[in-house]
Amino acid sequence: MVLDILGQVFVVTGGVVFLAAAVGLIRLDDPYTRASSVATAAGLGVTLVVAGSVLLDPSVPAAIKAVIAIVLQLVTAAIGGIALGRGAVLSGHPFNRRTDVGELTENEHPER
């Protein structure tokens, strides 16, 4: 019963994270803020939904699969986000007007 409620809360929270990322995609205005929002949401949203579904129907095999799925999801979402941000820098996409790029020199390009 407690697990049921907790599982439902996790699944719904995961959905809200995805919704926030979708709204962010529309409202944010440069590749960096968008990549930031999507990479985080892809990692956390899927994690919450998967963890919630295990709590709703608990079993040892499901828990093992969930742990593997969550680890893979977090790693790939993060690396994907970094790749998007890095690609945008290297291809010279501008930051939005409010961004303070004092630390980034004119011809800065990450070498890996």
Add this chain to the structure above:
Amino acid sequence: MSVLTLPFRVAWFALWFTGQVVLSAGAVVKDVFTRGQAATPRVVRLPLTSEHDAHTTLLGMFITLTPGTLTLGVVEDAGPSGQAMLVHCMYDDDAETALASLRDMERRVLTAFSVRGGAR
């Protein structure tokens, strides 16, 4: 930093990181769903302490998974490790605040994922 304590150090880091994510997610979600433009985006340069690629990769991943921050890449640096990480932060008031929290995270990543001063 013995191998025996590694699982406990990693577990403690996981707990701390979960807490950090919940804290910063609140700010981001609030900003997305309200009309206000609370974001103050900036790019900061974080000189890296460790030379190990595993540490660099892990730190870059955790920074990206934290709501509001994104790793942009690794560049050459004059510092001791010869490397610095460029990080895009959306919700820090100034560069000093952003760097302070990034340094704290770096210290915790190195503590959790090191074995005898080296990488895993």
